[in-house]
Amino acid sequence: MRRLTALAVAAVLGLPATGSTASAAGAPPVFSDGHGLTVVAQPRWVDQNERTFVFTVRTAQVPAYSVLPGQVSGEHTIVVTLPEDYADSGTTRYPVQYHLHGHPDRPDTAWNQRLFEEPTAGVPLITVAPNGSGRGWYTNWVNPPAALAPQNWENFHLDQVIPFIDANLRTIPTRDGRAISGHSMGGFGAFHYAEHRPELFGYVGSFSGGLDLLSQEQRVAVVATTQLAGSGTPTVPVDAVFGPPVWPLDGVWNAESPAQHVGPLRGTGVAMYTGNGGDLLVDPIQAVTENRARATNVVTRDHLVAAGIPHTFVDYGDGSGWAEGCTGKHAQLPCLLADMDHFVSLLMANLTHP
Numbered sequence: 526m527r528r529l530t531a532l533a534v535a536a537v538l539g540l541p542a543t544g545s546t547a548s549a550a551g552a553p554p555v556f557s558d559g560h561g562l563t564v565v566a567q568p569r570w571v572d573q574n575e576r577t578f579v580f581t582v583r584t585a586q587v588p589a590y591s592v593l594p595g596q597v598s599g600e601h602t603i604v605v606t607l608p609e610d611y612a613d614s615g616t617t618r619y620p621v622q623y624h625l626h627g628h629p630d631r632p633d634t635a636w637n638q639r640l641f642e643e644p645t646a647g648v649p650l651i652t653v654a655p656n657g658s659g660r661g662w663y664t665n666w667v668n669p670p671a672a673l674a675p676q677n678w679e680n681f682h683l684d685q686v687i688p689f690i691d692a693n694l695r696t697i698p699t700r701d702g703r704a705i706s707g708h709s710m711g712g713f714g715a716f717h718y719a720e721h722r723p724e725l726f727g728y729v730g731s732f733s734g735g736l737d738l739l740s741q742e743q744r745v746a747v748v749a750t751t752q753l754a755g756s757g758t759p760t761v762p763v764d765a766v767f768g769p770p771v772w773p774l775d776g777v778w779n780a781e782s783p784a785q786h787v788g789p790l791r792g793t794g795v796a797m798y799t800g801n802g803g804d805l806l807v808d809p810i811q812a813v814t815e816n817r818a819r820a821t822n823v824v825t826r827d828h829l830v831a832a833g834i835p836h837t838f839v840d841y842g843d844g845s846g847w848a849e850g851c852t853g854k855h856a857q858l859p860c861l862l863a864d865m866d867h868f869v870s871l872l873m874a875n876l877t878h879p
Contacts (some may be wrong), residue, residue: 551612553578556693561585561685565600571633576642577606579633584685586677590658591757593631601656603686604632605694606641608649618695620702620876621651622869623687625718627709627856629659629756636858644865649879650872651694655686659757660750660766663707663714667768667777670761683722701877704794706730706868708861709818710750712797716783716825719793727876728794732864733855736797737821738782744770746817784825787832794875795829795836797822798864800853803843808854815855839867 553568553575566581581600589598596602608619624641626632632654641652657663657678666676691698705726707715712734719729735743748763748770750756763770768777779785787795802816819840829836841860844851850859 551575554693556580556689559692560689562689568605571604571638574642575612576609577604577638579604582689584681586675586681586685587658587661588675589673590676591660591673591759591761593629593659593757596631596656601681602631602633603656604637604641604654605690606638606645606652608645608651609647610649611651611695614695614879616695617649617879618697618702619649619651620704620872620878621653621690621694621696622872623682623703623705624652624654625657625663625682625705625707625711625714626654627707627711628750629753630708631659632656639858640861640865643862644869648869648873650869651690651696653686653690655682657682657711657714659755660761662710662747662750662766663717664766664781666766668762668765670759670765672759673761676765679718679721683718683725687725697877699877700724701727704728704730704872704876706732706865707734708732709734709856712736712818713783716790717781720783720786720789723789723793726793728796728872729790730796730798730864730868730871731822731825732798732861732868733800733815733818733822734783734797735818735821736782736825737784738767738778739785740817740821740824742817743821744778746814784821784828787825787828787834790829791832791834794871795834796839796868796871797825797836798839798841798860798867800844800847800851800855800857800860801840801842802855803853807852811854811856815853818855837871839864 562582568578568580571577661678665679669676705715712731719726751761799819799822802812805812826838841847844853848859848863
């Protein structure tokens, strides 16, 4: 386990000893505009425990988007969970885990707060969860409708959110101090981002991610998210995200599929978690969704093995041996908490931290 003091990191990297803007005792940090982001609402604590705060930004990379109830198109909520001792730790710098939510979800929900806070209790780790829209798919869209264009989610997250967080919080702003993870659609996004920009992340984790865009089932799932009102309003054309999903027009689908393009992950820590859906007659939609997500993880594992890339693959089946209350379904909080517990332990064993 590699440990560096914050002052040593700051000295080596030529960084300031604290975040860019000071804040009053007991208040969350105050953020400054930058890196293409305009702060619409400054950080505010979500509860009296003062570990998790939310703030809102705007960006020209995604100036509007399909909204879920309670969202304002173009306003992007970002959730940050700090270590318990962040306010009292002086100049200490911390590693950051970026976590990408699934579909149709948003970062500022009570269950996501549990996912960020419970596995990181007592852990020197910052967690950042950006808005990814109900159907953003963590990519720069090929054919966004004119009313929403552009939909450059990848540019927003990798070129703007990451340097913005590094400028405003006491992070370890290097590959060895940064990880990315995600659930379901977010698991796809985590692998997609880590493969596109391996210089940014020392570890990547997928929790029941849909990782194989060559799978016709996965393509149907993605196309369905463009058409379902429950994924956000307005709906979008079926070719908006990755282009037409059929041969010979499906080149982007093939090129952006994480399962078949694992080569850039060589030298990156890799972890995948999946169940098999358990009893498919109980909660059948979530059971089948998890079962088919597992199939895309198996394809990805096979490509990692063929490439000789070390990885962790946790296939917990019906969940009975993984966590109390986990029955192997998709988007099941007890399963995801156990996934995150295990993943955080991998991060603390491998990332640079205090």
